[in-house]
Amino acid sequence: MKYTFTEKLLRQGNRYFIKIPFNIWEECGQKGLVPVKVSVEDHKFECRLIPKGAGNYYIPVKKSVVNKIDSNHETGVCFEVINGLTRIxxxxxxxxxxxxxxxxxxxxxxxxxxxxxxxxxxxxxxxxxxxxxxxxxxxxxxxxxxxxxxxxxxxxxxxxxxxxxxxxxxxxxxxxxxxxxxxxxxxxxxxxxxxxxxxxxxxxxxxxxxxxxxxxx
Missing domain, CATH: 3.90.70 (Cathepsin B; Chain A)
Structure with a gap:
């Protein structure tokens, strides 16, 4: 199942994240380090969601993606849970x-x-x-x-x-x-x-x- 929403980039030090605006435990039935396939505008990548407690999660975003999008406004985000990362x-x-x-x-x-x-x-x-x-x-x-x-x-x-x-x-x-x-x-x-x-x-x-x-x- 794909989940779609709009959200601004969140910067913490030198790292960038997108806060997921719903509870992953409740909506996806997943806990821990959840592997996902993400699309931010037209830029696709895989990652593991970062848990922030009580079902709240962030999507980590690489600088190579950040440099290609407008970080000052809300951007379209879509992700789906996968069985495991495939980069390696x-x-x-x-x-x-x-x-x-x-x-x-x-x-x-x-x-x-x-x-x-x-x-x-x-x-x-x-x-x-x-x-x-x-x-x-x-x-x-x-x-x-x-x-x-x-x-x-x-x-x-x-x-x-x-x-x-x-x-x-x-x-x-x-x-x-x-x-x-x-x-x-x-x-x-x-x-x-x-x-x-x-x-x-x-x-x-x-x-x-x-x-x-x-x-x-």
Missing amino acids: NHDSPYTKEDPIRKIDGIRHITYPKNGYCGQICIAMLTGLSVDEIVEIMQAGAWQCSFSKLIETLDYFGISHEGKIIYTKGKEVTLPDCCIVNVKSEQKNHFSLFYKGRYYDTVGIDTNKVIGYLRIII
């Missing part, structure tokens, strides 16, 4: 039943460039190099997000929870394996947590954990 997954040789590998240990790796923390997490989970992950993810420095990580985990057949757990400032007990989002002064940082240890090149302040995605092992 449409030609994946892996499945949940036959993933790239069984995660029974993590080998710590580093990378000489800044801004690739998410790609490093995926590299450690898959056993591939960071350069291979960058090519598959189609994401460069500072371009990683939870939605992009989930898309790549699905590509490699790595099982994970269907939603991100946000800590809301509370102390939490992390699962045996998860990708953690940590607040920092400049940009938030992704780190891999496995069986009581952060596999990271920087010190992790557990009080600054924003949220995490559990990896099922």
Whole structure:
């Protein structure tokens, strides 16, 4: 089913969103990170809706799309829920039943460039190099997000929870394996947590954990 409405672009820092003017839980019967196919005017793309609580969601909009539309006025939006994103997954040789590998240990790796923390997490989970992950993810420095990580985990057949757990400032007990989002002064940082240890090149302040995605092992 396609959902159509008009809405203005919403800017938060350097990112742009479109607020969906109805409750996704009630209208679409979906929760978590919902994959959708979107059309903003004549510009089509796929993404995962960003949950804002109680069934309220935002559509993330890339700058390449923002630059092609009038951001000062309401614009026509249409989207439909899909089974999964296809930017990467449409030609994946892996499945949940036959993933790239069984995660029974993590080998710590580093990378000489800044801004690739998410790609490093995926590299450690898959056993591939960071350069291979960058090519598959189609994401460069500072371009990683939870939605992009989930898309790549699905590509490699790595099982994970269907939603991100946000800590809301509370102390939490992390699962045996998860990708953690940590607040920092400049940009938030992704780190891999496995069986009581952060596999990271920087010190992790557990009080600054924003949220995490559990990896099922």
